C-alpha cells in the first residue's frame with residue numbers, strides 16, 4: 001500500500017493534474033509537490049504526487065508494479 | 081546485475097562468518113515483502129541471513145478495535161463508508177465491510193479526494209473515510225481535511241488509523257523482539273519523512289537502518305550494506321535510494337500533516353498499545369473527526385482464536401508456523417489480517433513459499 005506509482009503530468013490546472021502511468025490516465029493532485037510542472041515525472045500515491053522522480057527510477061518502478069499487479073490478478077485480490 | 085549480486089553475496093557471507101551466527105534483518109514495508117518473494121531474493125541469500133517481515137502493511141497492523149469501529153459506523157443508516165480496497169475484507173466483529181456491503185453503504189475509493197467527492201455528491205449522508213496508512217498516505221488525508229474545512233463541507237469525517245513507523249520499530253526492539261539486528265527501511269515512507277527519521281533507531285538502539293528501493297538489486301545491495309556494517313561493528317543510517325529519498329523528505333507534506341494531526345497513543349495489531357504512534361486530528365479540525373463526532377470507541381480486541389498475526393508482525397514466527405496457515409486460513413477465506421492484504425506476510429508466504437518447512 002505504500003508503493004507509489006511513477007507517472008508523467010500531462011495536464012495541470014493549479015494543483016489538479018491529469019497524469020499518465022504505463023498508459024493509464026487518471027487525475028492526481030500536486031498539492032504536496034508544488035514544483036511539479038507539465039511534463040514532470042512524479043511518484044503518485046493514493047491520488048497525490050509525493051515527489052519528483054527521474055526516468056531511470058520511474059522505469060524500474062514500473063517494472064516492479066507490473067510484476068506486483070500480475071501477482072494481484074493471480075491471487076484474485078479485490079484490493080486496488 | 082550478476083556482478084552486483086555476487087559482490088553482495090561476498091559481503092553477506094563474510095559477515096556471517098565473522099559474526100558466527102544468524103543475522104536477522106527486518107523489512108518494515110509490505111511492498112518490500114512482496115518484492116522479496118516475487119523476485120526470489122531469498123534463494124540467493126546465505127542461509128544465515130534471515131529476513132523477517134515486520135509491521136509494514138497498514139492493513140495488517142490495523143487493530144481489530146478499529147475495524148469494529150468502522151463496522152459500527154457502517155451499520156448506521158445515516159453513514160456511508162469510503163475505504164481503500166485493501167480494507168474491505170478484513171474480518172471484524174460479525175463479518176467484514178465486504179459482508180456488510182449488501183445492506184450498508186460501502187464505497188471503495190482510490191484516494192481521499194474521491195472520499196471528499198462522495199461527500200459533495202451525497203449531502204444527505206455522512207461520509208466516513210477509513211483513513212489508514214503510514215506516513216506515505218497521511219498527507220493525502222490531511223489535504224482532504226483542509227479542503228473540507230476550506231469549502232465548508234460538513235458531512236465529511238475521517239476515522240484516523242494513520243500510523244507512524246518509527247514508534248513501532250522502537251516498540252519492537254524495546255519489548256517484542258530484541259533479536260532484530262537491523263532494519264531495511266521503507267522506500268516510499270522515507271520519500272515523505274526523509275531518511276533522517278530513522279537516525280534515532282541507530283543512535284538509541286545501535287541497529288543499522290538502511291533505506292532501499294524496491295528493485296531486487298536495490299534490496300540485495302541494501303542487505304549487503306547491512307551485513308557489512310554489522311561485520312565492521314559500525315552501525316549507521318544510510319539511504320541506498322538517492323533517486324527519490326532525501327534526508328529531510330517532503331517538507332511540504334510534513335507541514336500539512338503537522339497542521340492537521342498530532343501524535344496520540346494507539347493500538348496496533350500484534351504490538352498492542354504504543355505511545356504516540358498514531359495520528360489524530362487536532363482540536364481545530366475536530367468536527368471532521370469521526371471518533372469525536374460519533375462517540376464510538378476503539379476497544380482493543382484479542383485476535384481470532386488460533387491466529388498468530390501478532391507474532392508474525394513482530395518477526396517472531398514465519399507464517400507457516402501458524403497452525404491455521406493454508407488450512408483454515410487462506411487468501412480466499414482469511415482468518416487474520418496478514419492473510420487479507422497481498423502485502424501481508426501470510427498472503428505472500430501462501431503465494432510463494434507454501435511448501436517451505438515449518439521451522440526457524
Ligand code: SF4
Nearest residue numbers: 388389402409416426
Ligand atoms: S496464517 Fe492466518 S491465522 Fe495464521 S497468523 Fe496468518 S493470518 Fe493469522
